[in-house]
Amino acid sequence: MKLAIVGLPGAGKSSLFQAITGVEGSRGGPHSGENPKPAVCKVPDPRMEVLRDLFKPKKFTLASLEFLDFAGVFGGDRAATGGGPLVAALRAADALVRVGRAFGEFEDDPLRDMDALETEILLLDLDQVDRRIERLEASLKKGSKNKETEEKELGAMQRAKAALGEGKPVSSVSFSETESKLLANFAFLTKKPAIDVINIAEGRLKDETYLGKIKAKYPDAVALCAPIEMEIATLDAADRPAFIEELGIPEPAAGRLIRASYRSLGLRSFFTVGEDEVKAWTIRGGDDAVTSAGKIHTDLARGFIRAEVFHYDDLKALGSMKEVKAKNKLRLEGRDYEVKDGDILNIRFSV
Numbered sequence: 001m002k003l004a005i006v007g008l009p010g011a012g013k014s015s016l017f018q019a020i021t022g023v024e025g026s027r028g029g030p031h032s033g034e035n036p037k038p039a040v041c042k043v044p045d046p047r048m049e050v051l052r053d054l055f056k057p058k059k060f061t062l063a064s065l066e067f068l069d070f071a072g073v074f075g076g077d078r079a080a081t082g083g084g085p086l087v088a089a090l091r092a093a094d095a096l097v098r099v100g101r102a103f104g105e106f107e108d109d110p111l112r113d114m115d116a117l118e119t120e121i122l123l124l125d126l127d128q129v130d131r132r133i134e135r136l137e138a139s140l141k142k143g144s145k146n147k148e149t150e151e152k153e154l155g156a157m158q159r160a161k162a163a164l165g166e167g168k169p170v171s172s173v174s175f176s177e178t179e180s181k182l183l184a185n186f187a188f189l190t191k192k193p194a195i196d197v198i199n200i201a202e203g204r205l206k207d208e209t210y211l212g213k214i215k216a217k218y219p220d221a222v223a224l225c226a227p228i229e230m231e232i233a234t235l236d237a238a239d240r241p242a243f244i245e246e247l248g249i250p251e252p253a254a255g256r257l258i259r260a261s262y263r264s265l266g267l268r269s270f271f272t273v274g275e276d277e278v279k280a281w282t283i284r285g286g287d288d289a290v291t292s293a294g295k296i297h298t299d300l301a302r303g304f305i306r307a308e309v310f311h312y313d314d315l316k317a318l319g320s321m322k323e324v325k326a327k328n329k330l331r332l333e334g335r336d337y338e339v340k341d342g343d344i345l346n347i348r349f350s351v
């Protein structure tokens with residue numbers, strides 16, 4: 001899973017990136033031509049702590065999501081870079097983390113920068129749609145061999161264009177199954193799941209009226225102060241709770257952002273447990289047992305026989321594997337079983 005951190009120049013993307021991954025952000029200014037910088041953020045999960053205490057494993061591995069710090073795509077930067085390869089990299093991401101600036105000259109209107117960013121993202125899609133429409137029209141005019149398909153695609157593209165022209169995302173347009181297939185390669189930015197971050201000034205962290213204004217337009221937005229989050233990230237875990245409480249921060253950025261990402265992308269976590277390793281894995285909502293097994297190792301998917309499954313909640317309530325078995329909470333499931341968030345799996349396989 002790749003999440004692209006985007007925003008207008010100076011919105012605080014790299015600060016946020018560093019706060020959640022511990023890695024210094026992209027130094028890519030407008031002229032650097034630097035690729036987006038990748039780093040992972042661990043998925044904090046209190047259930048994992050409980051599993052660690054129960055199994056005392058030699059190895060303990062949290063799940064992680066990959067974030068990419070994009071510089072030089074939007075605003076004045078775009079003209080300078082030409083934007084081509086960066087935009088292509090952006091289209092390959094699974095979701096956008098949109099960072100809007102609400103400090104300094106943007107403090108009075110915390111939505112202004114985010115609104116501008118939304119427009120910029122929309123314009124990138126409009127650009128793409130326009131170019132495709134031109135090509136399709138030219139091809140049809142010449143007397144295309146694929147007339148019927150191209151007419152269908154043109155119709156779909158024109159509807160996408162109309163929506164974008166009204167300031168609406170491509171995700172708001174409904175396409176038929178055939179159309180969706182024809183458009184599948186276009187990876188519209190306004191069709192991707194988005195996680196919104198408003199980067200507010202430190203002095204606004206406890207300002208409920210101010211935060212309410214942000215919530216009214218972006219109900220799921222994470223409002224945070226990026227430099228403060230960088231500071232929190234460098235503190236010893238033991239010093240964190242007192243510090244964040246004093247500042248009025250509900251929870252460090254990583255946890256809030258990860259949860260928003262899980263929600264937005266419809267992700268789930270499952271676990272594998274044992275004395276050797278306790279490990280968390282990320283899957284998409286709806287993924288079945290064989291797909292989930294494939295995350296662990298391709299052999300497990302290839303040679304899949306059955307999954308032994310029980311739920312974290314049952315283990316937590318009953319206190320041990322022995323009790324889970326005694327109370328018949330461990331079941332065998334086939335390849336089509338839809339894995340639930342918090343399931344603990346053991347894959348039986350043979351290759």
Ligand SMILES: Nc1nc2c(ncn2[C@@H]2O[C@H](COP(=O)(O)OP(=O)(O)OP(=O)(O)O)[C@@H](O)[C@H]2O)c(=O)[nH]1
Binds near residue numbers: 010011072104
């Ligand atoms: N006062 C204040 N300054 C901030 C905040 N967030 C970031 N900054 C500062 O703003 C500047 C830009 O922050 P970055 O994190 O580098 O922003 P960016 O979006 O990565 O910028 P580019 O990559 O150049 O587009 C830095 O000097 C930060 O210290 C904030 O919440 N408040």
Ligand SMILES: [Mg+2]
Binds near residue numbers: 013015026071
């Ligand atoms: Mg940056």
